[in-house]
Amino acid sequence: MPVALILSAVAGAVSVFAFAPFDVFFLGQVSLALLTRVLRGVQSPREAFRTGFVWGLAAFLCGVSWLYIALHRFGGMPMPLAGLAIVLFCAYLALFPAFVAAFFVRFRQGSAIRQAGLFAGLWLVFEVLRGWLFTGFPWLAMGYSQTPPSPLASFAPVLGVYGVSGLLAFVAAVVALTPWRQVRPAAAGWMVIISLGVGGHYLGRVTWTEPAGKPIDVALIQTNIEQGLKWRPERLAEWLETNVQLAREHSADLVVLPETTLPLLADRLPDGYLEALAAPARAAGGDLVLGVFLRDTGGAIYNAALSLGTSPSQTYAKQHLVPFGEYSPPFFDWFYRLVDIPMSDQTRGAKNQPPMRLGEQRVAINICYEDLFGSELIRSLPEATLLLNISNLAWYGDSFAQPQHLQIARMRALETGRPMLRSTNTGMTALVQPDGSVAGVLPAFEQGALRIAVQGYEGLTPYARWGDAMALLLGLATILIGLAPAIRARVLRSA
Template sequence: MKRQDTAALLLGAATVLGFAPFGLFPLPLLTLALLFRMWRKAPTPRTAAWLGFVWGLGFFLAGVSWVYVSLHDVGGMIAPLAAFATLLFCSYLALFPALAGYLFRRLADNTPRPLRDAFLIAGLWTLAEWLRGTLFTGFPWLALGYSQSPPSPLAGYAPLLGSYGLAFIVALLAALLGFGWRRFWPALLVVGVIAFGFVLRGIGWTEPVGAPLRVVLLQGNVPQSLKWDPKRLSLSIETYLRLARENPAQLTVLPETAIPLLFDEVPREVLRELAVGGETLLGVAVRTMQGGYANGAVALQPGGSSQGYAKSHLVPFGEFVPPGFAWFFDLVRIPMSNFTSGPPRQPPLALAGQKIMPNICYEDLFGEEVIRALPEATLLVNLSNTAWFGDSLAQPQHLQIAQLRALETGRPMLRATNTGMTAAIAPDGTVAAVLAPFTRDALRVEVRGYRGITPYGRRGNGPALLLALLACLATLRGRRKSL
């Protein structure tokens, strides 16, 4: 491997330190600035694409190595095959920064122009990330904008432009640093963008509504290896009943598939006991009208009535079988791996005086899907089971993703998880309270619902994508004029 390739690989791996749990949010500006300089100096578009691929390989192998844990440690796939599958997956993800590098070097002329090149590269990077988050149901994990959760001053842009808009800003600033840090106008623009982020952080886009609500979020910490063992069913039931009894509240929230049964198979006395002290939101699989089953959340109320939510954005290979891949499930042990998706638009649940919109595990990666419940929803609740990923970076990374969803919507986000990280996130994206991962405990918090709507909540990803497109088109138009 050439020295430049090694540098790109290490820069990609180092960029992961900008994300949770490390939180070195200025670091991606530096690592991307160096990558973009490599692209600018690359002799051909193919060389730039290769550098982008190598950077992406380092980035994703370091950042989503927990895929190996889910396949081998938990799923039971043999180690060599799990390692190869992880490498293949990360190689696929690395194609997107490679695409951005190729197009940049292909479209930029040979005369360096810091401002124009910076806007082109920001637009291309943003569109490549959006493509990664869309193709084949999407995988926007470690999207660049997530690195700028609070306390980053750039977090102030999230209610305006969402995570893809943040990606555009980070890529723009990185390119300005890489191409024109010695020049006045690029340096001034960097300072101005960061300063305006501080101003935006002080704006409250939404306002509280209703009385404070006492909530308890339960974290059972039931090992994945035991959870689906029929002989250990009592372990899950007894764990959550004890936590609920010891921590009464107006609203009790249990994580995704907290009780590993279909809802109609759960003993009625268990449901009654869970709902005795107040109202309960239970993560549990539910039967569908078509005869299948959905990954769901059921709201239990003391009178016996219930409302439900069915997860609509399913995880390929984890919750449904992509066409032609039935053989994959002969290699791993994944219980309940063929869920039916729920409808894309579902009404919030009326619970404890609030309108609560659940999202289940992976669904909170997709900001434009979460905002479908706005402005009706006053409170967001995520139910997750990340025991599949062991003691890895997945838990703090997922919490950071939830911080962006709170910022984008101007709503509190509550997270009830099996193994971590169970937390309460304020509308400004700060983590108000969190349980230590891999502990059996209950998080007691007091929250208020919020009403109103942020600019992102109203328009979604459209403005960020339009900004990216305009940045690319303006650059191309300027290039044609100079020819």
């Protein structure tokens, strides 16, 4: 294998250490700088495509291979097929950095700053595409690695995660492409880096949102029910009792049980069960939110959240379902003959569901995978004062999935200027503050409750107003600036 491809693979693997649980955020810049440095010596777009593909394949195989656990250990897919499925999926994800590399090498011209802008704009746009195409898979978008204490975290309330990705790529490319021994290019490079550092410092001092109402006492419950046992009929009574017992032990203004904490349809629960589950919270003058499967009169099944207690009962149905796990894309019925995934024929909830009104707070629910899509979460703003995610990551065992998902929640809190509450089955149950800091977290794979006071917030960040539009416009603008020399040269040749 050529040295360039080896270096690209190393750079892709290194990128994973920028994310949780390692949190060495500057390795994100190191990884993309190394990739850009390799591309500097590549002349053919075809060779560049291979280089970017190898970077992406290494990054995603190292970063999201925990999907194998869901397919093989809990889904029952044979080991070779599960391994092949993960390799093919990561190969698909690797196409996005591959196209970035190919287009960059094909059209780069001009100064180092102009070329860096072209690379950053391409990176940003293709990450947006990855987060949208075929319902999207934005996991490991590079911007997620830049949660505090990264100086780029301050840009999240303005540009969102994709904008942060673009800034990271820009800094990395400036470092890799600038001829630092030449005075003028070096001065321009330092000016860019210093300007972003100063801008991030002052943005970090801006308060985009403000407290709303009084703090409330919250109990975020972690049930820690093993995925391999959750759906066994002989254990159902035990799991029902576990939920009641935990709710009884941890009454509060708001008590939260995780996604699908009751492993059956709500209309099949024993008579009086939901009343017993809600009784402790109601007695304390509060409310309980739990994850449960609901069925409507037409027979459609929803992965939902249900509130019970002092406030009127309300529901939220998951809108952004997981392909293959919660519904079958067209022509993929054969997939379900290879795996055994309970409740895998679900229906999407309505697009614009209002926040739950619980006491003085308005709580916007998102379920598991939904919090990867910041542009969808901001639909609940400015009404929502709190964000609440309920998840079940037991599907992925003891892996990077839990800390990576918590890091994603930190980015959502930054983007919206709202606290993000998380109640999970096996981890990581936590409270994330509007500045992206983690105020409290339970150890993974332990049963218990995080008892903590939570303050609601109101107001809008720039990202909450405009979503990904500002980042996309910035990315497209830098691409056009980067393409200008090539366009000018073509015009002159044709004149």
